[in-house]
């Protein structure tokens with residue numbers, strides 16, 4: 001017969017595993033709330049890589065794009081902040097998935113010269129608990145659309161991509 005401490009440990013490990021599945025998982029994603037004042041004023045070169053957020057797509061994207069709105073737990077929340085039909089470096093791509101959370105990915109590069117246009121995403125937890133990159137077209141990456149920070153658009157905006 002199992003002792004109580006063993007059972008408790010097992011349940012804790014299961015809970016931990018569940019909490020880290022999907023984009024940000026359930027418990028981590030729930031922490032997507034505005035921080036207390038002054039908690040984000042410690043940016044360093046090292047933190048710019050944002051590798052301490054590789055388990056949460058939203059927290060990673062906001063680390064790279066600090067003005068990304070808060071409260072982006074669910075896919076419906078992510079869709080609600082879409083404000084651009086094309087990408088610029090510094091925007092965040094919103095990507096539907098089989099999860100209710102969907103996915104958010106930082107736009108790290110946009111190649112407007114060749115056809116088709118190619119977008120490079122830098123993202124967390126697309127591969128579980130890892131920071132990775134993907135490059136492709138808007139369609140091949142299944143990008144619904146983008147949230148872009150103020151000021152990225154120019155007179156040369158190329159239209160949907």
Ligand SMILES: [Zn+2]
Pocket residue numbers: 086088152153154157158
């Ligand atoms: Zn633009």
